[in-house]
Amino acid sequence: MAEHDGLMTTAELAGMLEHPDLRLFDCTTYLEYQPEGSGVPYIAVPGRHTFEAGHIPGADFLDLQGEFSQAGIELHFMMPAIAQLEAAFGRHGVGVSSRVVLYSIGTPQWATRFWWMLKSLGFDNVSVLDGGLDAWKAEGRALEAGPAKGYPPATFAAKPQAGYFVDKHETLKASSDRNAVVFNALNPQLHRGLEPSRYGRPGHIPGSVNVSAATLLNPETKAFVPLAEAAAKFAAQGVTKDKRVVAYCGGGISATVDLFMLHRLGYDNLTLYDASMGEWAKDESLPIERG
Template sequence: MTTPVPRNPLEPPDDLVSPEWLAEHLHDERLVVVDATVLGVETPAGFRWVSGLDDHLIEGHVPGAVFADLIDEFSEPGPRTFTRPSPERLARALRSLGIDDRTAVVVYDTSIGHWAARFWWLLRSAGFANVAVLDGGLAAWRAEGRELETGFRAPRRADEPTLVTRAGYWADGDEVRRIVAGEANGVLVCALPPADFRGESGRRARAGHIPGSVNVPVGSVLAPETRRSLTGDELAARLAPATGAGAAPIIVYCGAGIAAAGTAFALRRAGHPAAVYDGSLEEWLADPEAPLVTLA
C-alpha cells in the first residue's frame, strides 16, 4: 500500500540545498529526489548524448531517487535536441516520477550541475516553485561518504501537477536577433567554454559566438575542486561580464540550452532574472546567414 503524501508542503530553504539538508529530509514522504544525468559519449558515428540511467542503476544514486530522462521524456520531439516540452508533456513526465502539487523536488546530476539546473528551469518556468538543486550534485554526496543505492526505485503514485507558464524564463531567436541588430536592449551571454566562445573548438558546423556576446562559462560559477556553487563576491565577480549593463535583460545561450541553464541559474540566484535561449546555437546555426564571431 502506498503511504499518502501529507498535504502540508515541504519547502526547501533555497534554490540550492546542501547534502546535509537532503540527508535530513531524505525519508520525508513529501520529497522526491531526481537524478537528471545525461552523458556525452564519443561513438564510431560521432559524439552523441545518452541517458545516464545505466549509471544510475549500476553505479549508484541517492537513496530513493528516481531518474528523469531529459533526452526523451523531458524534451519535445523534433529537429532540435532538448527542446523544452509542452506543458502537457511536462505534466505527464512529472507525474510519471511521482511529482505533483503535494511534493517538493531536489534534483542533482553526476556532472557539474547543468543538467540539474535544466530540470529546475523546466519546473520553475512552469510555475512549480517547490524545487531545488543539490549543491555539488552526486559528487558532493559521495565526498561526504553518504549512502548510495543501486537498482530501480518505483516512483510513488501522483496526481496531475498544476503547471502555469511563467514569463521571463525563456527567450527565442527573434529576441536574440533584435539585440544583435541593435533594435532592442539586452546582454547576450554564452555559457560555453572559453575555447568554444573564441571559435577554437566545438562540434558545430560553424565555430564562434553570437555577435555582441559575453562569455560566462557554466563551469566558472562553480568551485572547481568541489563542484559546489560559488556565492557572494566570488560569484558576483564571475557574473560581472553579464551584469555590468545594469538592468538590461540578460539572455543566456549555449549549444542546446543546457549549459545556458546552469549559468542562468547562477544569475537568478544572484538576483539577475536571466532568460534561456532554448534553441541556442542549434537553432541559430539552422539559418546559414546567421552571423557568428570568432576570436581565434
C-alpha cells in the same frame, strides 16, 4: 525545509530523506560526442546505468531527452508541449505539495536544466543539490543500487510563465539592444571560435559576452562557487540587473548553470535561448562572430 534560494546542501537533504513530500531526482544525461563531420554533435544517453549502480536512497530517475524534450526533431533537449511535461512530471509523482530536489553527476547542469523547466511551469518548490552525487559520495553518505522504485503518480498542473524561453529572432534583436545583454555559457575557446565547433560555424552570437558555466563551479567538488565570486564574473562581462539577460550555450543546458546563479544573485529579467548554438551555428541567415 530550508530553501536557500534554490540551493540545498547534502546535510539538509540527508535530514529530509524520509519526508513524505520529498521528490528526489537524479537528472543525469551523458553526451557521447560524435566524430567531426558526422552531422550530429552528440548522442544523448540517459544516465540510468550510473543511477542503477548507485543513487541517493529513495531517488527516482528523470530522462531529459526521452521523456521531457521534443521528440522527432534534430535538436536535443528542446522544451516540448506543456501537456507532455504535465504528464511526465505527474508520472514521476510531482504534485502541488511536492518538495522537489534535483541532482546530477559530474556537473549540475542537468539538474539546473530541470530546475529552469519547472520554474517556467510555475513550480517554485524546487532545489538543486550542491555538489550533486559527487559531494554526497565524497562525504561517505548512504547509496542505494538498482532500478528506481518511483513515487506514486500525481497530478501536475502547470502554470506556464512568460519570458523563460526565446527563439533566434528575439535573441538576434536582443544582441543589438542596449537594454539587453546576451551571454554565452560555453568555454572561451568555443566562444571565440578558436577551436572547431561541434554545432556548425565556429564563433558566437555577435555582441554576446562569455561567462563560461564551468567557471561557476569548483572543478574538484562540483559545487557552485561562492556567490560573491560569481557576481564578480558576471559584473566583469556587463551582465547587470538593469538589463534583460539572454543566456545561450550549445543546447540550452549549461547556460542554466549561469541562470541558476543569476537567480540566486537576485536577477529577475532572465531568459534562455533554448535552441542555442545547435540552431544558430547551422543557420546561414544568422550572423556569427569570431575573436
